[in-house]
Amino acid sequence: MRCNFEHHYLMRKRCCFLLLTCQLFYSGYTLLRDPHHNKGLAFTDKERGAHYLRGLLPPTVVSQELQVKKMMHIIRQYQVPLQKYMAMMDLQESNEKLFYKLLIDNVEEMLPIVYTPTVGEACQKYGSIFGRPQGLYISLKEKGCIHEVLRNWPEKNIEVIVVTDGERILGLGDLGCQGMGIPVGKLALYTALGGVRPSACLPVTIDVGTNNENLLNDEYYIGLRQRRATGQEYAELLHEFMSAVKQTYGEKVLIQFEDFANHNAFDLLAKYSTTHLVFNDDIQGTASVVLAGLVASLKVVGGTLADHTFLFLGAGEAGTGIAELIALEISKQTNMPVEETRKKVWLVDSKGLIVSSRRESLQHFKKPWAHEHEPVKTLLDAVNDIKPTVLIGTSGVGRTFTKEVIEAMASFNEKPIILSLSNPTSQSECTAEEAYTWSQGRAIFASGSPFAPLEYEGKTFVPGQANNAYIFPGLGLGLIMSGAIRVHDDMLLAASEALAAQVTQENFDKGLIYPPFKNIRRISAEIAAKVAAKAYELGLATRLPMPKDLVKHAESCMYSPAYKTFR
Numbered sequence: 001m002r003c004n005f006e007h008h009y010l011m012r013k014r015c016c017f018l019l020l021t022c023q024l025f026y027s028g029y030t031l032l033r034d035p036h037h038n039k040g041l042a043f044t045d046k047e048r049g050a051h052y053l054r055g056l057l058p059p060t061v062v063s064q065e066l067q068v069k070k071m072m073h074i075i076r077q078y079q080v081p082l083q084k085y086m087a088m089m090d091l092q093e094s095n096e097k098l099f100y101k102l103l104i105d106n107v108e109e110m111l112p113i114v115y116t117p118t119v120g121e122a123c124q125k126y127g128s129i130f131g132r133p134q135g136l137y138i139s140l141k142e143k144g145c146i147h148e149v150l151r152n153w154p155e156k157n158i159e160v161i162v163v164t165d166g167e168r169i170l171g172l173g174d175l176g177c178q179g180m181g182i183p184v185g186k187l188a189l190y191t192a193l194g195g196v197r198p199s200a201c202l203p204v205t206i207d208v209g210t211n212n213e214n215l216l217n218d219e220y221y222i223g224l225r226q227r228r229a230t231g232q233e234y235a236e237l238l239h240e241f242m243s244a245v246k247q248t249y250g251e252k253v254l255i256q257f258e259d260f261a262n263h264n265a266f267d268l269l270a271k272y273s274t275t276h277l278v279f280n281d282d283i284q285g286t287a288s289v290v291l292a293g294l295v296a297s298l299k300v301v302g303g304t305l306a307d308h309t310f311l312f313l314g315a316g317e318a319g320t321g322i323a324e325l326i327a328l329e330i331s332k333q334t335n336m337p338v339e340e341t342r343k344k345v346w347l348v349d350s351k352g353l354i355v356s357s358r359r360e361s362l363q364h365f366k367k368p369w370a371h372e373h374e375p376v377k378t379l380l381d382a383v384n385d386i387k388p389t390v391l392i393g394t395s396g397v398g399r400t401f402t403k404e405v406i407e408a409m410a411s412f413n414e415k416p417i418i419l420s421l422s423n424p425t426s427q428s429e430c431t432a433e434e435a436y437t438w439s440q441g442r443a444i445f446a447s448g449s450p451f452a453p454l455e456y457e458g459k460t461f462v463p464g465q466a467n468n469a470y471i472f473p474g475l476g477l478g479l480i481m482s483g484a485i486r487v488h489d490d491m492l493l494a495a496s497e498a499l500a501a502q503v504t505q506e507n508f509d510k511g512l513i514y515p516p517f518k519n520i521r522r523i524s525a526e527i528a529a530k531v532a533a534k535a536y537e538l539g540l541a542t543r544l545p546m547p548k549d550l551v552k553h554a555e556s557c558m559y560s561p562a563y564k565t566f567r
């Protein structure tokens, strides 16, 4: 479809006029239906009088706290997590401040609803539960006019974009256009966990089709009904998008690539990391959070990172991204070249252990991990041969850490470190219960999606959540507040260090290697401060001069969900 520029110009003029008239008569019924300003029953009598709300609300006036309490009561009555998700999305669309207040005040309870695992189910069923559209859909139909499409978005001062093409949604595969739930969910966390203003956040889904036959045959599917565009057609659409974003929002807008398939993810990151403020959360955010957990766990297992041996199940974005950051950190600590430190890390993919005899047929991101070793087919054999101290699941395939695998880990490690990172819960390589039971309570365990605390032989274990949600909100805030123009690996290391430093003895005593999410805003401020400091140190910051107290500055930048008083 071609864009008619003249028509678009006239439409924009009309919109500006409407906007002005909206501002002039921004009251009454319209005000109640504007999610950014609506306060529902919390409008005071004075506000009701001044803004033509009399009679549009029942007479009682309640506090925001009571509204949160009532909403939580309603949400807790839903038995099905997807119903809770839909209630939350309705709230976000009707009263944004109440949505964020509720999410911030009940973060541990609500994170599994707006994020993994429930967001995965929401994406699978997005077509059926689709109500009001959230985010911006850029499909092949928009080719040639993406710049104009971006201008249709109501907010102009965008600071963060989370973009997916829906091809690898969590461990659920290709969900096409229905992947939109992921950018929407991630950006809700940017605000709730990192304090970035909601109006500065833009969720985007690039729709180039889907290869998911079920969706193509689903009458409720909301995306393009065609197989995925690839090659030049794909690259051109992505390039137009990346250029249009920079043209529209400037070079300081942060673009987070999320849940792209690995055959595009690495290339997109390499291509745009020198021209845009961009990072890939699955490769880099995940690496930073896992490194933090590993550094923290050294306090329990002892030794340095270099004393450990790491084995991954899954050698894609998450696996090789984490592997590289571990190797980089060991290299920094030991002054050994990274080519040497990589030898501490082994990866298994769907064909077995990655070894030198497979080098020729390996994708480029696996080649650095093809060490000298006999071919090994199964994970169990790899565990028995390599004898890792740390086992990390990034395969996207559930229940692949079998009893035999975990028992083997526990047979040569006093405290085996076992991380099942794959999401959602159904794809986790093992459950918390399996990790603790099969290791006789000795495993140090964390998972990508949350597991409830459990008892084993009279002791309560609290499984931690190793999820990039600890990192990207603080990382993003640090980049934004320093006006950074590029993401550098040292910023990921700084974020990791800041997170590891937040784990307390009390957390360790419960078996945690991450601090609880209830303190996440303070943690994000610490991460943001360290990231911003690194941006200034590297000469990549543009907001000068550097504030004296970066943690305080980060806190002062954070969005507050408290209602404002209207005159």
Ligand SMILES: NC(=O)C1=CN([C@@H]2O[C@H](COP(=O)(O)OP(=O)(O)OC[C@H]3O[C@@H](n4cnc5c(N)ncnc54)[C@H](OP(=O)(O)O)[C@@H]3O)[C@@H](O)[C@H]2O)C=CC1
Binding pocket: 168, 169, 170, 171, 172, 261, 262, 281, 282, 283, 286, 313, 314, 315, 316, 317, 318, 319, 348, 349, 350, 351, 393, 394, 395, 396, 397, 400, 421, 422, 423, 424, 427, 447, 448, 449, 466, 467, 468, 469
């Ligand atoms: N906790 C967190 O914060 C995060 C978790 N994740 C999760 O990690 C998982 C993987 O994501 P990502 O790395 O991006 O995906 P990729 O598709 O890039 O990589 C998956 C890897 O797993 C391998 N694999 C698949 N099936 C098997 C199997 N049966 N046995 C051994 N290896 C297998 C693939 O092998 P091959 O290359 O041979 O096909 C590939 O190397 C997802 O479930 C995702 O949700 C991702 C990011 C963050």
Ligand SMILES: CC(=O)C(=O)O
Binding pocket: 116, 169, 170, 171, 259, 281, 282, 422, 423, 448, 467, 468, 469
């Ligand atoms: C957490 C995340 O980014 C993923 O599972 O893809």
Ligand SMILES: [Mg+2]
Binding pocket: 170, 258, 259, 281, 282
């Ligand atoms: Mg992801």
